[in-house]
Amino acid sequence: MELRLSERVRRPDFQGDFLKMILRVAAAGNLVSFAGGLPNPVSFPVQELAEATRSVLSRNGERALQYNNPQGYEPLRQLIADRYAKKGLAVTTDDILITNGSQQALEMIAATLIDEGDAIVVERPCYLAALQAFHLFNPVVRTVELTPEGASPEELQTILERDRPKFFYTVPDFQNPTGLTYSEGVRRRIAQAILRSDTLLVEDNPYEELRFKGEASLSFHKLLGEQCVLTGSFSKIVSPGIRLGWIVCTCKPLWEELLGYKQRVDLHTSVFGQMVLDEYLRNNDLESHIAKIRDLYRHQAEVMLDALQRHFPEEASWTRPEGGMFIWATLPAGLAAVRLAEEAAKEGVMIAAGDPFYESDRNVPTFRLNYTNSSDEVIEKGIAVLGRIIRRMMAESGRVGA
Amino acid sequence: MELRLSERVRRPDFQGDFLKMILRVAAAGNLVSFAGGLPNPVSFPVQELAEATRSVLSRNGERALQYNNPQGYEPLRQLIADRYAKKGLAVTTDDILITNGSQQALEMIAATLIDEGDAIVVERPCYLAALQAFHLFNPVVRTVELTPEGASPEELQTILERDRPKFFYTVPDFQNPTGLTYSEGVRRRIAQAILRSDTLLVEDNPYEELRFKGEASLSFHKLLGEQCVLTGSFSKIVSPGIRLGWIVCTCKPLWEELLGYKQRVDLHTSVFGQMVLDEYLRNNDLESHIAKIRDLYRHQAEVMLDALQRHFPEEASWTRPEGGMFIWATLPAGLAAVRLAEEAAKEGVMIAAGDPFYESDRNVPTFRLNYTNSSDEVIEKGIAVLGRIIRRMMAESGRVGA
Numbered sequence: 001m002e003l004r005l006s007e008r009v010r011r012p013d014f015q016g017d018f019l020k021m022i023l024r025v026a027a028a029g030n031l032v033s034f035a036g037g038l039p040n041p042v043s044f045p046v047q048e049l050a051e052a053t054r055s056v057l058s059r060n061g062e063r064a065l066q067y068n069n070p071q072g073y074e075p076l077r078q079l080i081a082d083r084y085a086k087k088g089l090a091v092t093t094d095d096i097l098i099t100n101g102s103q104q105a106l107e108m109i110a111a112t113l114i115d116e117g118d119a120i121v122v123e124r125p126c127y128l129a130a131l132q133a134f135h136l137f138n139p140v141v142r143t144v145e146l147t148p149e150g151a152s153p154e155e156l157q158t159i160l161e162r163d164r165p166k167f168f169y170t171v172p173d174f175q176n177p178t179g180l181t182y183s184e185g186v187r188r189r190i191a192q193a194i195l196r197s198d199t200l201l202v203e204d205n206p207y208e209e210l211r212f213k214g215e216a217s218l219s220f221h222k223l224l225g226e227q228c229v230l231t232g233s234f235s236k237i238v239s240p241g242i243r244l245g246w247i248v249c250t251c252k253p254l255w256e257e258l259l260g261y262k263q264r265v266d267l268h269t270s271v272f273g274q275m276v277l278d279e280y281l282r283n284n285d286l287e288s289h290i291a292k293i294r295d296l297y298r299h300q301a302e303v304m305l306d307a308l309q310r311h312f313p314e315e316a317s318w319t320r321p322e323g324g325m326f327i328w329a330t331l332p333a334g335l336a337a338v339r340l341a342e343e344a345a346k347e348g349v350m351i352a353a354g355d356p357f358y359e360s361d362r363n364v365p366t367f368r369l370n371y372t373n374s375s376d377e378v379i380e381k382g383i384a385v386l387g388r389i390i391r392r393m394m395a396e397s398g399r400v401g402a
Numbered sequence: 403m404e405l406r407l408s409e410r411v412r413r414p415d416f417q418g419d420f421l422k423m424i425l426r427v428a429a430a431g432n433l434v435s436f437a438g439g440l441p442n443p444v445s446f447p448v449q450e451l452a453e454a455t456r457s458v459l460s461r462n463g464e465r466a467l468q469y470n471n472p473q474g475y476e477p478l479r480q481l482i483a484d485r486y487a488k489k490g491l492a493v494t495t496d497d498i499l500i501t502n503g504s505q506q507a508l509e510m511i512a513a514t515l516i517d518e519g520d521a522i523v524v525e526r527p528c529y530l531a532a533l534q535a536f537h538l539f540n541p542v543v544r545t546v547e548l549t550p551e552g553a554s555p556e557e558l559q560t561i562l563e564r565d566r567p568k569f570f571y572t573v574p575d576f577q578n579p580t581g582l583t584y585s586e587g588v589r590r591r592i593a594q595a596i597l598r599s600d601t602l603l604v605e606d607n608p609y610e611e612l613r614f615k616g617e618a619s620l621s622f623h624k625l626l627g628e629q630c631v632l633t634g635s636f637s638k639i640v641s642p643g644i645r646l647g648w649i650v651c652t653c654k655p656l657w658e659e660l661l662g663y664k665q666r667v668d669l670h671t672s673v674f675g676q677m678v679l680d681e682y683l684r685n686n687d688l689e690s691h692i693a694k695i696r697d698l699y700r701h702q703a704e705v706m707l708d709a710l711q712r713h714f715p716e717e718a719s720w721t722r723p724e725g726g727m728f729i730w731a732t733l734p735a736g737l738a739a740v741r742l743a744e745e746a747a748k749e750g751v752m753i754a755a756g757d758p759f760y761e762s763d764r765n766v767p768t769f770r771l772n773y774t775n776s777s778d779e780v781i782e783k784g785i786a787v788l789g790r791i792i793r794r795m796m797a798e799s800g801r802v803g804a
Binding site for chain 2 (some may be wrong): 003005006008009036039047049056057058064101103106107110111112113115136141142197200226227235239240241254257261263264268273276320354365
């Protein structure tokens, strides 16, 4: 039999191939890994979730194990809406849709908006799994350069006018992969440009609450209302393994389509997981739990920044995140991060080379470092190894540094 | 702002609109419902799942709450493969992919195979949520009449030759909506036709183990090997709310594409849910649990069949399932089931009129009755109400019966 796959899956998947390669090398085991984006497991409320499960099943077992509605468990949606209300966002229970992690949220948004050949805009660089999800629908992907203040409003404005994209996808707080955060000024200028256009802004905000420095940001949703679709996740503040994220969409017709799509693709998200999480949130102080994670990640970020200062050559540079999970480093001119990644893997240190975070740039000098899932000692050791290899690469390429 | 939705979601969704209507009426509450396909909650192993969760989180909490791989938790995949092996199917752990219920399995299979305009074949009538998932990819849907012995091999053969469909979707055991089961002879003739073609057979088998009469069926997978993609679910034997299903695909290149697609749409299925279920399955006797469900459903089916015999006019007919959850009834000629559904809803009895189970037939005389989620008394009362309304409809249309 001849296997006849859909064009959808036959299209090249650069981001996916790159990820698979990383996973294959990682499977070799016993590595220093700065490549992934894993939360630190010491932050998982294991005991509390066990207690929440016992309580849900003893009081409400039938409901937790039966089919449920596609929009999600109402008390959990209410709880999410209430947390936004406390931050001053006009969001109600009816605006929330529960998803299997925020990856599904991105796929659902793309599915309801993108026809083949439609333009969308993303940051350059962009979260790679978002690119993967969007590419399923074969859009024309435009990119806007990400500066330390955020995406360039001028470049975005030009694209909005020229290409009339379906949406602009952004991670405005502690962006993945760069760790950068949009300034309030840039947010306001981008919001003005969006409001003059027919383009939605997709605000992906999984790291928002992991701010360990500076002041809380102004949400695009506050500036844009129903022209902003907001996504969030419990992955970084409670557990990624339980796969619970959400969409906030105050544009009712779009919310209805997202709901219809969700029902078609998997009926609904595990109500067992939703009720366990809801019970946990009601019986524990989430804010003090998040505060502990923030303290931990602040410390780990400082340890990595300090190690970078000591081990990396001065020709290299890197971002100094105010929250989230990532530092974005840039090699001295002329060096490629894929090469660094290969050499480092041989010495047991994994990094995420920048290439798959770009729609089309290749052999870039940038790479992503995750600091949340390594001990102080591992961070020190791994950054030292990377520093040594970079100096060697510089020497080989005829530069100074060794 | 003008909302510009994708064509995908703007296409009419007859099945979805119908479902929404049913759900709206059901929300009115306090009804006799034969409309859904809910397992009986007395069959949910509530205490056992609570104990499994406690055990998983105390021994292996970090793993249960961290990110995992897209194919699913390996011990659970192994367990599924072992159960197939016991039934004589050549299936290994590596052939299994865990999904968010078998609805996601159907969507994933459709996504990896269907390009717009491709032909697929389904049974007439067909499981409505499968039609909904397939329509996302805009195929040309051919249908094969379902007889009491299964889909017509001759009709299928003609379509295979003429349209070269990407796949034939079938629920061969206790089909949804009809409750019918393919005979071994029809299975063998269909398998022969498939083997001569470039068409895959998708064997959707969520009810397989709920056989309460007769002998176990011959799986299409046994006859077709890698030309058969098999889907299964824990929804009907443990819990639907936990959303755990699977795909068996021994065609490696297709398995790889399914895996890549799964990763793009939601990274992976809740590993918390997977590990809890795995732990439950290892510490409890699933076969005796299923035997209890079978006994319960056998009894409920008998109660409903008996009530039909007493309350329905002799001009009506219905199937006599050997397992599963549904009876498929046919009204006397000239009467439409949508009309019966409307009248019955007014008296608090819900049925699923046949229309949304057909790709294009409308105002059909057939409807689906679910017997698994109602007490003996409710079944008796509901069928009596339906019988009365049918006789009234017959009288109004000038037929006998009242």
